[in-house]
Amino acid sequence: MTKHVVIAGGGVAGIEAAGALADLGQTVTIIEKETAAGGHVKRWHALFPDRRPAEEVKKYLSHRLKNKNITVINNTSVNRIRHHGHSLTVETSAGDNINADAVIVATGFDLFDAARKEEYGYGIYNNVITAPELEDMFNNDALVTRDGRKPSRIGFVHCVGSRDEKVCNHYCSKVCCVTAVKQAIEVREKLPDCEVFCFYMDMRMFGPYYEELYREAQEVHNINFIRGKVSEASNTINGRIAVKVEDTLAGRPLKMELDVLVLMTGMEMSRSGARLAETSGLTTGKNRFLSVTDNHIHSNRSNMHGVFYAGACTAPMNITDTISHARAAVMETVNYLSKL
Amino acid sequence: MSQGEANRFGFTINKSRLINYDKGDQRVRNYITEREPSFRLCFSCGSCTATCTAGSHTTINLRRINVLIRRGDLDPIRDEVTRCMLCGKCYLTCPRGVNTRNVLALAAEAMKMRERNEL
Numbered sequence: 179m180t181k182h183v184v185i186a187g188g189g190v191a192g193i194e195a196a197g198a199l200a201d202l203g204q205t206v207t208i209i210e211k212e213t214a215a216g217g218h219v220k221r222w223h224a225l226f227p228d229r230r231p232a233e234e235v236k237k238y239l240s241h242r243l244k245n246k247n248i249t250v251i252n253n254t255s256v257n258r259i260r261h262h263g264h265s266l267t268v269e270t271s272a273g274d275n276i277n278a279d280a281v282i283v284a285t286g287f288d289l290f291d292a293a294r295k296e297e298y299g300y301g302i303y304n305n306v307i308t309a310p311e312l313e314d315m316f317n318n319d320a321l322v323t324r325d326g327r328k329p330s331r332i333g334f335v336h337c338v339g340s341r342d343e344k345v346c347n348h349y350c351s352k353v354c355c356v357t358a359v360k361q362a363i364e365v366r367e368k369l370p371d372c373e374v375f376c377f378y379m380d381m382r383m384f385g386p387y388y389e390e391l392y393r394e395a396q397e398v399h400n401i402n403f404i405r406g407k408v409s410e411a412s413n414t415i416n417g418r419i420a421v422k423v424e425d426t427l428a429g430r431p432l433k434m435e436l437d438v439l440v441l442m443t444g445m446e447m448s449r450s451g452a453r454l455a456e457t458s459g460l461t462t463g464k465n466r467f468l469s470v471t472d473n474h475i476h477s478n479r480s481n482m483h484g485v486f487y488a489g490a491c492t493a494p495m496n497i498t499d500t501i502s503h504a505r506a507a508v509m510e511t512v513n514y515l516s517k518l
Numbered sequence: 519m520s521q522g523e524a525n526r527f528g529f530t531i532n533k534s535r536l537i538n539y540d541k542g543d544q545r546v547r548n549y550i551t552e553r554e555p556s557f558r559l560c561f562s563c564g565s566c567t568a569t570c571t572a573g574s575h576t577t578i579n580l581r582r583i584n585v586l587i588r589r590g591d592l593d594p595i596r597d598e599v600t601r602c603m604l605c606g607k608c609y610l611t612c613p614r615g616v617n618t619r620n621v622l623a624l625a626a627e628a629m630k631m632r633e634r635n636e637l
Binding site for chain 1: 535536537538539540551555556558559561562581582585586588589591614
């Protein structure tokens with residue numbers, strides 16, 4: 179018998195879960211807070227590690243939504259999930275109460291607000307930008323400084339808002355290292371005369387072909403890797419960015435001037451997800467992401483009967499893992515529905 | 519104030535330990551990279567330094583030499599590069615396949631040329 183599943187969030191996880199459920203004949207409603215579904219990847223130009231056009235994944239996702247069993251409600255968020263007899267009621271920001279047999283929470287992540295790391299000067303110096311802003315430049319084919327100059331040196335700061343107790347994010351956001359390596363290569367290809375520097379604490383190349391991309395960055399593209407966390411950035415008299423870092427492999431402080439500084443902002447629990455957790459009594463961990471009942475075996479289960487998790491609402495995740503996690507959430511959900 | 523008192527309060531002038539990348543000398547790095555491209559592959563694991571026979575008895579540290587050449591900060595390693603005995607154990611242990619022996623030979627060569635203003 180057809181059941182109705184509500185999915186909170188129409189990003190990669192929400193869309194994949196909806197598509198998989200619809201394939202199995204279930205009726206799905208996605209509640210999306212933005213003007214359209216698609217998630218963070220909408221802004222991206224190319225994806226690691228193979229640097230395929232992001233457009234391919236975006237096309238897959240929009241195709242996934244074209245199923246008569248799926249309804250998407252945009253500009254709306256889920257305010258609260260509560261039990262209602264044997265089913266669930268989902269209260270939306272539009273004031274509707276939607277009945278559901280099960281709910282998948284796929285509220286994803288928010289990008290860390292780079293202005294919170296004031297020492298890097300984001301929002302103060304024009305040529306301090308974030309990784310998504312560099313993707314915008316790739317999309318617009320306009321890799322120039324804010325005053326229209328061709329940059330001769332670009333630096334990437336890893337771990338901005340990640341592994342940093344001072345902003346209450348002690349965890350690693352996982353995807354920033356490999357994103358920096360990907361973007362560094364793209365810069366070198368577009369501007370062969372531009373020197374590129376990555377300032378890192380550890381290079382966390384955890385996925386298949388990530389380490390190979392790092393090696394390619396060194397061998398083919400001659401990208402400079404300096405181990406040390408940038409302590410501060412400042413404006414020079416000629417409008418460049420001066421950075422201070424300890425070159426921890428040399429055991430000495432180092433300074434240099436750059437034309438553009440790119441901040442690899444990490445992932446945080448989304449504000450909408452945090453609000454939903456609070457109103458609905460979903461437990462969260464020390465990292466503020468949603469807690470699953472078993473990290474190894476039940477990474478889609480919540481503390482609430484009939485509510486399952488998909489994607490980066492549980493922890494920072496790349497697209498590959500998000501899609502797998504969403505499919506696993508669908509299996510858990512279908513199992514649950516079959517016992518109703 | 520006597521010299522001793524000045525020292526006690528740290529009022530002496532020391533040479534800056536800062537690496538100023540903008541003023542670095544990239545000639546030795548370029549000389550090596552053009553002739554031995556595997557030089558770029560080092561990721562500073564330190565296995566070369568751990569296995570180095572000469573390193574047990576002198577200050578030679580290939581991992582550090584690689585870093586400082588890339589930063590263009592050459593004065594601290596001027597004497598170090600000549601201490602290698604070319605035994606090649608570092609080449610065997612390097613996980614990235616850097617031709618370490620050739621890197622050191624080229625580094626010593628380039629450093630000499632630099633002294634003679636021939637680089």
